[in-house]
Amino acid sequence: MTTALSRIVRAADLPANRRRGGDIRTVLSPATVGSTSGFMGTVTIGPGEVVTEHYHPYSEEFLYLVSGRITVRLDGQESELAGGSGLFIPIGVRHRLRNDGPEVAVGVFHLSPLAPRPDLGHVDTESLPDEPAAGPGSAP
Template identity: 35%
Template sequence: MEIRKHAEQTPFTTKDGSTIRSLLDLSNAPVRNQSLAEATLLPGAETERHYHRLSEEFYYLLEGRGRMEIDGLETDVEPGDAILIPPGAWHQIRATEAMRFLCCCAPPYAHGDTYFA
């Protein structure tokens, strides 16, 4: 059985600029096919526009509001929204309020699979 406590996972800043707390991923569990992390952005902050060649990604908003862009299409997002980011899709999220959301990646998130313009 693998259980990780939120408070015991150390936050870090990813290549795209968001603050991440890995909940279950290659760094802390015998994960094979996916990863789960919590991301936070302060009001006015945004991730750097990027894509992942391999990983399909889901965002699930827990708190705050913002603006999501995927391949040039933008929409407002709020708590309860689940967002699909296909592999190869350019994306960026911007917080209009302090934001907290879950990031699920399959295959697991890897810095080496994050690409910028």
């Protein structure tokens, strides 16, 4: 059953955010559907690509890797994540994603609760190569 408040949003219809690396698309969010408790999206990381290190001072992050394989760095500790696996990232944990393999990695993420303001949702701790240094409070 679909109510008047329900909305379907296709990731392919949204622009890719590549500011942190990879192809990040925030599919369901306050901006796209008026959500109030969190947001969900997709991340696609090609061979040799990274999503630079950052953390969320207000939100937990849940990442489900649909396909591929990535190296995840959590507060300096690296682990492998394979397709079909989920990862929980607690509030305040620095995290970085890297694809060292030959296949594209595709994941779905969800963050909750929302930060009080969008500009407080992410704190970048590194920049993409050849980018200026990132600072606290950087927005996605």
